[in-house]
Amino acid sequence: MTTLEALHLCKEYRVRGTGLGSSLLRAVDDVSLIVKPGETVALVGESGSGKSTMAKMLIRLIDPTSGSILLDGSPLQKGRVAVKQYRSRVQMVFQDPFSSLNPSLPIRHQLSRPLRIHGIVRTKSEEERELMRLMDAVNLAPAKTILDKYPHELSGGQRQRVAIARALAPQPEVLIADEPVSMLDVSIRLEILQLLDDLKVQRNLAVLYITHDLATARHFSSQIVVMRTGRVVERGLSDDVIMNPIHPYTQLLVRAAPDPKSAPFVVDAERYRSHPEVTIGDVDPDITTWPVDSHWARAWDGEEAVTKLLGSVAA
Numbered sequence: 001m002t003t004l005e006a007l008h009l010c011k012e013y014r015v016r017g018t019g020l021g022s023s024l025l026r027a028v029d030d031v032s033l034i035v036k037p038g039e040t041v042a043l044v045g046e047s048g049s050g051k052s053t054m055a056k057m058l059i060r061l062i063d064p065t066s067g068s069i070l071l072d073g074s075p076l077q078k079g080r081v082a083v084k085q086y087r088s089r090v091q092m093v094f095q096d097p098f099s100s101l102n103p104s105l106p107i108r109h110q111l112s113r114p115l116r117i118h119g120i121v122r123t124k125s126e127e128e129r130e131l132m133r134l135m136d137a138v139n140l141a142p143a144k145t146i147l148d149k150y151p152h153e154l155s156g157g158q159r160q161r162v163a164i165a166r167a168l169a170p171q172p173e174v175l176i177a178d179e180p181v182s183m184l185d186v187s188i189r190l191e192i193l194q195l196l197d198d199l200k201v202q203r204n205l206a207v208l209y210i211t212h213d214l215a216t217a218r219h220f221s222s223q224i225v226v227m228r229t230g231r232v233v234e235r236g237l238s239d240d241v242i243m244n245p246i247h248p249y250t251q252l253l254v255r256a257a258p259d260p261k262s263a264p265f266v267v268d269a270e271r272y273r274s275h276p277e278v279t280i281g282d283v284d285p286d287i288t289t290w291p292v293d294s295h296w297a298r299a300w301d302g303e304e305a306v307t308k309l310l311g312s313v314a315a
């Protein structure tokens, strides 16, 4: 049962000026947030708002300039051993499954390494069993065939599933997902987000979902934290933030979203048409002002009308 907490985090980067000198850029400025087990918190903002810098601090790739990170209320210890222990509890899924996997190693190697490093397995038979479990957890089949493949032999979605399996290998309690679907084909984004959501429930994970897509943030998160130029400008329950944005920047994000009516949602709607229990209807009028580079449709599931998130369109 692990809670991840960021307290007044700041990060300054030294950047070269136009002349000879350099100056400091405050990429993250006094950001606090808390992610609890079984909960997804979305960190939302436009490019350059500081989201990835937050992620890098929270996974301990970079140190904060000031502020602190607490895991279950305890401040982090310094040193390699402490970082390794931290990473066995807090893992990250990166944006790009093409560069986050080593192209020269088969999948089996990329998954068994963290299993061994973090002491999850000791023998060959334990390793084999755990590899099968991981493949099963991320719905990759046939497991043995895929384990022997190289990343370039897999689709983008399969690669991201492998990356998720690798993140799960140390049996973490916290998952940081930094734009985990933005590099993927529109048609599979929802599947990957749904997988992360299922894993959250099954493993009681605390999930920080970093995205610029407010629609999926609302769908998959209980809370949304909105960042702008390094600062938090708004936070709250996801529905409240989307339906009643208070800060002008959040209102702008919501308003600036493409109209889902003009989004090519028909492509994904076609996928749903093959599901006999769901019929695609009109786009839900309530969401026409949504910040959506996602597309939605009103669907009828038996008697009940439901709004389905069908996928995201490329930004």
Ligand SMILES: Nc1ncnc2c1ncn2[C@@H]1O[C@H](COP(=O)(O)OP(=O)(O)OP(=O)(O)O)[C@@H](O)[C@H]1O
Pocket: 013, 014, 015, 025, 027, 045, 046, 047, 048, 049, 050, 051, 052, 053, 054
């Ligand atoms: N290593 C670095 N050195 C200097 N400046 C940096 C560095 N990394 C990020 N920045 C700057 O910090 C700010 C925040 O960047 P960051 O990548 O955290 O934003 P972001 O919200 O994740 O954006 P994106 O979605 O485009 O990745 C930007 O102005 C960026 O140019």
